[in-house]
Amino acid sequence: MKSTTASQAAPTDLATAGAARKEPRPHGRGPRRGIRRQLPTSPWLFAAPGLAIVGIFILYPFLSTLNNAFTDKRTLIEGDYVGFANFQELWHDEMFWIGLRNSTLYVLGVVPALVILPLLLALLVQKHIPGITFFRSAFYTPVVASIVVVGLIWVWMLDERGLVNALLEAVGVGKAGFLSDQWLLLLSAMTVTVWKGLGYYMIIYLAALANVPRELHEAAAVDGAGAVRRFFSVTVPAVRSTMVLVAALSSVAAFKVFSEVYLMAGPTGGPAGEDTTLVMLVQRVGTGLTGRVGYASAISVVVFVVTVALMLLVLRADRKEDA
Amino acid sequence: MRISRNPRRAVAAGAVLAVLLPLSACGDGDDGGGSTDASGKVEGEITFQTWNLKANFKSYFEGVVDGFEKKYPDAKVRWIDQPGEGYADKISADAAAGTLPDVVNVSPDLVAPLAKAGLALDLDKSASKYEKEYLPGAWKSHQIPGMDGTYAFPWYLNTGPLFYNKRLFKDAGLDENKPPTTYDELFDDAQELADKSDGKVATLANVPTIEDFGRYGVPLMNKEGTGFTFNDAKGVELLTKYKKLYDAKALDGQALTATPESTGKKFLTEAVAMNPGSALDLEKFKKEAPRLYENIGITPQISSTGKDNMYVMGVMVNTKTKQTPAAVAFAHYVTDAQRQMEFAKKVAIFPSTEGSLDDPYFTKQDGKDETRVRVAAAKSIKTAVNYTPVLFSEQMKVELRNSVARALQGKQSPKEALDNAVKNCDRLLQQS
Numbered sequence: 089m090k091s092t093t094a095s096q097a098a099p100t101d102l103a104t105a106g107a108a109r110k111e112p113r114p115h116g117r118g119p120r121r122g123i124r125r126q127l128p129t130s131p132w133l134f135a136a137p138g139l140a141i142v143g144i145f146i147l148y149p150f151l152s153t154l155n156n157a158f159t160d161k162r163t164l165i166e167g168d169y170v171g172f173a174n175f176q177e178l179w180h181d182e183m184f185w186i187g188l189r190n191s192t193l194y195v196l197g198v199v200p201a202l203v204i205l206p207l208l209l210a211l212l213v214q215k216h217i218p219g220i221t222f223f224r225s226a227f228y229t230p231v232v233a234s235i236v237v238v239g240l241i242w243v244w245m246l247d248e249r250g251l252v253n254a255l256l257e258a259v260g261v262g263k264a265g266f267l268s269d270q271w272l273l274l275l276s277a278m279t280v281t282v283w284k285g286l287g288y289y290m291i292i293y294l295a296a297l298a299n300v301p302r303e304l305h306e307a308a309a310v311d312g313a314g315a316v317r318r319f320f321s322v323t324v325p326a327v328r329s330t331m332v333l334v335a336a337l338s339s340v341a342a343f344k345v346f347s348e349v350y351l352m353a354g355p356t357g358g359p360a361g362e363d364t365t366l367v368m369l370v371q372r373v374g375t376g377l378t379g380r381v382g383y384a385s386a387i388s389v390v391v392f393v394v395t396v397a398l399m400l401l402v403l404r405a406d407r408k409e410d411a
Numbered sequence: 412m413r414i415s416r417n418p419r420r421a422v423a424a425g426a427v428l429a430v431l432l433p434l435s436a437c438g439d440g441d442d443g444g445g446s447t448d449a450s451g452k453v454e455g456e457i458t459f460q461t462w463n464l465k466a467n468f469k470s471y472f473e474g475v476v477d478g479f480e481k482k483y484p485d486a487k488v489r490w491i492d493q494p495g496e497g498y499a500d501k502i503s504a505d506a507a508a509g510t511l512p513d514v515v516n517v518s519p520d521l522v523a524p525l526a527k528a529g530l531a532l533d534l535d536k537s538a539s540k541y542e543k544e545y546l547p548g549a550w551k552s553h554q555i556p557g558m559d560g561t562y563a564f565p566w567y568l569n570t571g572p573l574f575y576n577k578r579l580f581k582d583a584g585l586d587e588n589k590p591p592t593t594y595d596e597l598f599d600d601a602q603e604l605a606d607k608s609d610g611k612v613a614t615l616a617n618v619p620t621i622e623d624f625g626r627y628g629v630p631l632m633n634k635e636g637t638g639f640t641f642n643d644a645k646g647v648e649l650l651t652k653y654k655k656l657y658d659a660k661a662l663d664g665q666a667l668t669a670t671p672e673s674t675g676k677k678f679l680t681e682a683v684a685m686n687p688g689s690a691l692d693l694e695k696f697k698k699e700a701p702r703l704y705e706n707i708g709i710t711p712q713i714s715s716t717g718k719d720n721m722y723v724m725g726v727m728v729n730t731k732t733k734q735t736p737a738a739v740a741f742a743h744y745v746t747d748a749q750r751q752m753e754f755a756k757k758v759a760i761f762p763s764t765e766g767s768l769d770d771p772y773f774t775k776q777d778g779k780d781e782t783r784v785r786v787a788a789a790k791s792i793k794t795a796v797n798y799t800p801v802l803f804s805e806q807m808k809v810e811l812r813n814s815v816a817r818a819l820q821g822k823q824s825p826k827e828a829l830d831n832a833v834k835n836c837d838r839l840l841q842q843s
Contacts, residue, residue, distance in 0.1 A: 163503045164528035268665045359667035360816035377503045377524035378804040
């Protein structure tokens, strides 16, 4: 028995147990233990660059914004902690409510269009007919175009002396204040957002439609279902999860809208600032040498909370449908 | 267990760090700075930042830098230029990060917050010997109400006439050689132009700005610089007249959302009959709108105070510079009479140095339109005023603009709108 190693021998008392722990492990178990030792560090080493980027560019700014929301920090002045004073001020700030109203209206106006229209467009360009690639590319072009260029083109078209008003005048409708009327301006900006987003979501739907079994359509057709019936009974259920994804993505993007409204409504946010969105308000109050960073951060926190709530709402609706 | 415990600890440590790091940012960010004494030897390397001037004036500024380095062989200047768009944001980012260049091209409204944050050198303390070289009004343009001192060297000044479209005036039955010279005439002519063209031709394309209130004779701020006063009876009167113009379509339909660029374009395309501008614009009209150029009329700015509005540019020295003597010497060198005169001859601006405006370049006519505008503007600039209060920030401009828009749309009375604007601007002033 003396020839056996300490690890093989069962310790009979505390002294021998302690001695057993100090004994080197059998040679054969070394490598396995080596692997176990490497496991905790090596994945983290691989993940480190990514984590560093997330930490520096996402986590730190996020926590910093959260922290600033409770201060009266300005661009050149660090400021002090003011508790919930910024949020209390928001409650009484007319522009904040205008921003919240417009951002919410934007979601309500844009999301249904971006869920339905790209699906219809995808159904159109799904067919394998000669020249269809051209149309697919054409519909995708606005997605890759710069938003500034897109915005400028639409501003020219919707100007009082632009193409759209010229056409309206030609058919006897008369000019419309697309860039001067509060509601028409918001609607024009929504149109640009939908126009620019159609191609992007169309591609997502095309991928989803490719996975809808052909047999389902064929079976429905054999049962006498027409194109409309097949759309509602076969296509829509098959791409429902994609529709939820599109709804979630587009609602978050719509609530955070900035560029379209800024380009069309100008830096004041439309006449008397009536088309200001929440993100425009963040930019207006939080930038420049006299920017109120703390207050702008408080608005950003509200934007964050609402976007998270929107995501949860959409996902919850999806889960209910599943149940 | 060991595999998961370490990462948890790392994540926890990371989270603590992430929370503490931002908190640490709330401390005093003062990293010490240079001296305010500018009397030492001019030496060392300094950085000079201009505002969108490299594209057109590269060789001029390279010449200025070379001349300075020749005069002070131990000094070196690194010239950087920033685009016009977002210039204030760039300065604020640099100021917040402690990377503001040693010598910076600024306007008075940019100097005010920098001076308040202790980043602009007080020239009354460090360079008062140069004061007599500049026009008194120009030297004062970088003084901040409520603070002692002058925080930038005055650089170039700009002003300009009102351009009007003679053809549009003639078509409306107005005498194209008798443009309006008073506010009353302006409003009458505008009404007539709108009536005769059935609302198709507006006379103005922009809502009244703070400069317009100033030119109309409205007191903009109290003497202490602690509150705005443009909601007085005269201010309400001006806004009421603008409301009438808006209702009569004598003010462009898109004026409520217009920018200086968009109003310029409206004038260029002959959609509006009048627009303020400078001698620089004549060249643009000639190139981009020859038909407009054929019919261009030039008239002085309309002002009830007898003083035109002018824009002022300055050159500020960063208090954190490690080379104060070199920075002050260079800021003075760029803005001295010789350099300003050279620059004025390259571009349609006016020097802020004493006596420069008496140069024949600014007094003698040669029959050209450009010269006519230059000579007239140079004459008016001697008495011109920068009507924009230095404490009037971008956010305040938006507040005023939004209130004016509410009044023009009839959502608020002019009095109510201006009271609201003053209240909001005062609040922003307290918070700045």
